[in-house]
Amino acid sequence: MRTISEVETRSIKSATDAAYTLGGGVTAFPALTRVNVSTLSKYASFNDEFADSVIPCDVAVEADRRAKSPVITSAMARALGFRLVPDEERPADPSPITEMDAIRVMSEASDVLKAITEAREDGRVDALERKRIAKELRELIRAAEGALAKVEGGR
Known part of the structure; x- marks a missing residue:
């Protein structure tokens, strides 16, 4: 079973x-x-x-x-009742942090804001809207983690 x-x-x-x-x-x-x-x-x-x-x-x-x-x-x-955490032994991104990294993070944050704002227009958030918000949040997290890897890479 x-x-x-x-x-x-x-x-x-x-x-x-x-x-x-x-x-x-x-x-x-x-x-x-x-x-x-x-x-x-x-x-x-x-x-x-x-x-x-x-x-x-x-x-x-x-x-x-x-x-x-x-x-x-x-x-x-x-x-399974667990969560993933980043591998601290994995080398950080050696490329330098740039203005584009900041723009990417802000752009993704703006997409999150837009998705939530549009979803709340009718006073309720349906399944499709939740899916879009989750997608935008994942993209924001990925952009922020990419920038963080560069910062922790020390350049």
Whole structure:
């Protein structure tokens, strides 16, 4: 008997969809993985027909690499009661921090503000709006982590 809950499966499917979005869309992934677009789409689908189709771990690693963020792997860790933390031994980004890094962070923060503001216009936030807000927040986190890696790289 499987022990993974429907809520955990849906969380992993949501994270899979987010990784696809962050990585440039589902069509950007087949060259990196062993599966085609239709199979990749099933892994993120909430359709009852594909309820048991969850992304395999090797494909999830490739998707997270393409997304430049451990979105799927983090969802899997949460399902087990854990959270991911950055590897302190990993070398920091050796490139210097630039104004473009600040602009990227501010741009992503602006996108978060816009998504939340637009979602709240009618007084309620629906599932599609939550999905957009989550995507924008993930992009902001990725931009901030990129800038932080450069700062911690010491240049």
